[in-house]
Amino acid sequence: MAPALDAQEVSNGGETLTLSQPHHNWLNNNASHRSKVTVIGGGNWGSVAAKLIASNTLKLTSFHDEVRMWVFEETLPSGEKLTDVINRTNENVKYLRGIKLGKNVVADPDLENAVKDANMLVFVTPHQFMEGICKRLVGKIKRDTEAISLVKGMEVKMDGPRMISSLISKQLGINCSVLMGANIANEIAVGKFSEATVGYRENREVAEKWVQLFSTPYFVVTAVQDIEGVELCGTLKNVVAIAAGFVDGLEMGNNTKAAIMRLGLREMKAFSKLLFPSVKDSTFFESCGVADLITTCLGGRNRKVAEAFAKNGGKRSFDELEAEMLQGQKLQGVSTAGEVYEVLSHRGWLELFPLFSTVHEISTGRLPPSAIVE
Numbered sequence: 001m002a003p004a005l006d007a008q009e010v011s012n013g014g015e016t017l018t019l020s021q022p023h024h025n026w027l028n029n030n031a032s033h034r035s036k037v038t039v040i041g042g043g044n045w046g047s048v049a050a051k052l053i054a055s056n057t058l059k060l061t062s063f064h065d066e067v068r069m070w071v072f073e074e075t076l077p078s079g080e081k082l083t084d085v086i087n088r089t090n091e092n093v094k095y096l097r098g099i100k101l102g103k104n105v106v107a108d109p110d111l112e113n114a115v116k117d118a119n120m121l122v123f124v125t126p127h128q129f130m131e132g133i134c135k136r137l138v139g140k141i142k143r144d145t146e147a148i149s150l151v152k153g154m155e156v157k158m159d160g161p162r163m164i165s166s167l168i169s170k171q172l173g174i175n176c177s178v179l180m181g182a183n184i185a186n187e188i189a190v191g192k193f194s195e196a197t198v199g200y201r202e203n204r205e206v207a208e209k210w211v212q213l214f215s216t217p218y219f220v221v222t223a224v225q226d227i228e229g230v231e232l233c234g235t236l237k238n239v240v241a242i243a244a245g246f247v248d249g250l251e252m253g254n255n256t257k258a259a260i261m262r263l264g265l266r267e268m269k270a271f272s273k274l275l276f277p278s279v280k281d282s283t284f285f286e287s288c289g290v291a292d293l294i295t296t297c298l299g300g301r302n303r304k305v306a307e308a309f310a311k312n313g314g315k316r317s318f319d320e321l322e323a324e325m326l327q328g329q330k331l332q333g334v335s336t337a338g339e340v341y342e343v344l345s346h347r348g349w350l351e352l353f354p355l356f357s358t359v360h361e362i363s364t365g366r367l368p369p370s371a372i373v374e
């Protein structure tokens with residue numbers, strides 16, 4: 001979390017705001033104090049996030065135009081490097097083919113170089129890579145940096161579950177907000193309307209700066225002071241989406257799928273509140289809650305691969321189906337189900353969460369897909 005240094009009062013359109021020193025620079029439109037944004041992750045959602053941000057940094061004087069995007073380097077079948085192709089064509093041909101990112105997006109394969117001038121970091125990679133990325137960034141981040149995590153997932157350690165925003169905050173010593181919502185990346189990439197929720201811990205000014213950076217007429221962002229609630233919604237709905245995919249694969253129909261979504265929402269809420277009693281009921285009615293649950297259970301990648309898993313009677317593994325169907329994109333629901341299961345069994349809560357635990361047991365082959373409705 002950013003240290004609360006000497007509080008200052010500044011005037012903002014007649015309203016007096018009290019700001020801590022690290023955030024003061026953000027309100028200063030002087031070119032030397034413009035905020036510089038780096039997106040860490042160049043996958044499907046990472047590329048769309050960079051595109052949204054880059055359309056705004058060109059218009060808003062409080063940001064540098066250029067948006068750096070750290071891309072995990074890979075060699076394409078043509079023999080070219082992915083970052084070279086992105087910088088030459090302005091397209092992420094592997095993860096978001098056919099969409100121009102904006103000329104001010106610069107792909108960078110060097111993580112340290114990508115963050116060296118930034119004071120706003122947007123984390124958006126599959127959650128399993130976040131621990132390694134954070135380790136590489138220790139000591140490389142500017143002091144007054146603010147972060148936001150778009151990553152849906154969590155970690156489980158010996159001392160219990162840890163949300164990705166806390167991993168970032170603790171490892172890097174910076175404040176981290178989250179942005180989650182009903183956000184299927186391919187739809188936003190072509191300008192179809194959607195909403196999103198920023199979750200923040202304390203500082204409303206910081207949250208508003210993130211809202212400003214992401215908002216477009218077709219991407220409407222709202223901020224709520226419930227970081228754990230927002231992040232747990234985004235994380236747990238992926239487990240429910242796996243269950244919805246099983247139901248689709250078994251051709252059980254819409255009523256059954258709606259029942260799965262209802263039970264899933266109930267378990268999402270119960271689990272979140274058991275872990276963090278401060279989580280607010282109202283958060284489940286924001287885009288990050290019920291709306292993300294619905295869109296992912298209808299049109300997400302977790303649903304799609306789980307449908308194929310159930311159609312194959314569980315005989316082909318998720319890893320195999322993921323590699324074949326998503327071509328490098330990653331599922332989060334199967335590993336999240338495993339992480340949730342670990343928390344549930346460790347705390348003796350398995351019986352309280354039949355949907356979450358059954359998803360894990362089916363995904364690991366201990367139960368058949370039909371167990372989802374038993």
Ligand SMILES: NC(=O)C1=CN([C@@H]2O[C@H](COP(=O)(O)OP(=O)(O)OC[C@H]3O[C@@H](n4cnc5c(N)ncnc54)[C@H](O)[C@@H]3O)[C@@H](O)[C@H]2O)C=CC1
Binds near residue numbers: 043045126183185332
């Ligand atoms: N795609 C979507 O529609 C949405 C995704 N999200 C969330 O955003 C996060 C990122 O998702 P996407 O951008 O879609 O990623 P993705 O599913 O496209 O994953 C591929 C990314 O992983 C990277 N990668 C592969 N191996 C790596 C390694 N060893 N180290 C670091 N990176 C590596 C690839 O370079 C690529 O950037 C996930 O938590 C996801 O749940 C959230 C909302 C929408």
Ligand SMILES: O=C(CO)COP(=O)(O)O
Binds near residue numbers: 152181184295301303
């Ligand atoms: O999080 C998402 C939409 O908000 C995307 O979900 P999938 O990873 O299942 O595609």
